[in-house]
Amino acid sequence: MERPVEVALARAVTKLPIGEGWWYEPKFDGHRIVLFREPDAVALQSRTGRDVTNAWPDLAAAGLDLPVGTVVDGEAVIWNEGVLDFAAVQARAASAAARARLLSHRLPASYAIWDLLAHPELGDIRARPYVERRALLLDVLADVGPPLQAVPATNDPEIALRWYQALQTQNIEGVVAKRADGAYRSGRSWHKIRHSETVDSEAVGYTGNATHPRTVVVRLPDGRTAQSQTLTAPLSRRLAQHIAASGPGRRARTDDGERYTTTGGGLILEALAGTTRHAVVTIVRAR
Known part of the structure; x- marks a missing residue:
């Protein structure tokens, strides 16, 4: 195979x-x-x-x-x-x-x-x-x-x-x-x-330093972009690897007006479904 x-x-x-x-x-x-x-x-x-x-x-x-x-x-x-x-x-x-x-x-x-x-x-x-x-x-x-x-x-x-x-x-x-x-x-x-349902979301950007991102901006299943809560150290490292592989980004804003730097697609993250009604989401893991 x-x-x-x-x-x-x-x-x-x-x-x-x-x-x-x-x-x-x-x-x-x-x-x-x-x-x-x-x-x-x-x-x-x-x-x-x-x-x-x-x-x-x-x-x-x-x-x-x-x-x-x-x-x-x-x-x-x-x-x-x-x-x-x-x-x-x-x-x-x-x-x-x-x-x-x-x-x-x-x-x-x-x-x-x-x-x-x-x-x-x-x-x-x-x-x-x-x-x-x-x-x-x-x-x-x-x-x-x-x-x-x-x-x-x-x-x-x-x-x-x-x-x-x-x-x-x-x-x-x-x-x-x-x-x-x-x-x-x-x-x-x-x-x-x-017990706690999550949804898949795609990383589209980040805040903070590219080598130590503080939060991630994701596109939710309904098309909205939203900023996450502060990332754990393992998630920050995983996002930094993705940013490095994606190349330079550009400045953008979320649907709620928060500034962030874009990054390439392809990194899928799980967000707690109970938080996705709001502007800030909780990231559980990287796929």
Whole structure:
């Protein structure tokens, strides 16, 4: 399978779909990663197609235990004292290779795997039903231990609702629902219900220094531009990398009249949906 691949996504719903043919998985709070077990190495791809192998050396090393030709999709997460630590994930994702190696010793990552895209013997299996891919995934992972692990899955909605209610204390975001007969395809074919809904927004500018941006200006799904609250250090570093790659910007104003410097497109950020009615938004993560 050639890199990069276009990943399957989930659309937000307000109620968990219930009925025959639905399967459910806990929604982990981390960074989306597709892992490719190649003949001589392991490569890791982000949701947007970037090579992020250097940021996750512990997962790349663990991936060597998979059979050559395996391609899996899942979430890189970091457990810290029994709960998912998204700040640690952000710090790792924004780090250069040397610092990422150091961080991997302090707080090792885990890889919560939910799909098998390519089988070592069968090749590309994305067109096969979810339940068949799930069975093949469990077979491939049978002799592989942590930090590579399949996410739990059930076709019992009562169990899924218990996950939704009980696992929030561990920073599990919610539940993803998938059709048993569904193929793996790009686009929002899955359903998700989570405790704090976010929307995808595109970075269009920044305030502050280009090497240490203070806030980001985003274009929201309804077309408005808005300035974020002060960025965390990992988000500021990620935005600075994007600014450096985009080249010089120009001066502009948001819809509310705030001055900012433009930057090139392509960086997708998650903003808390509850804040997007106002001029200032809260950025949760970079895609």
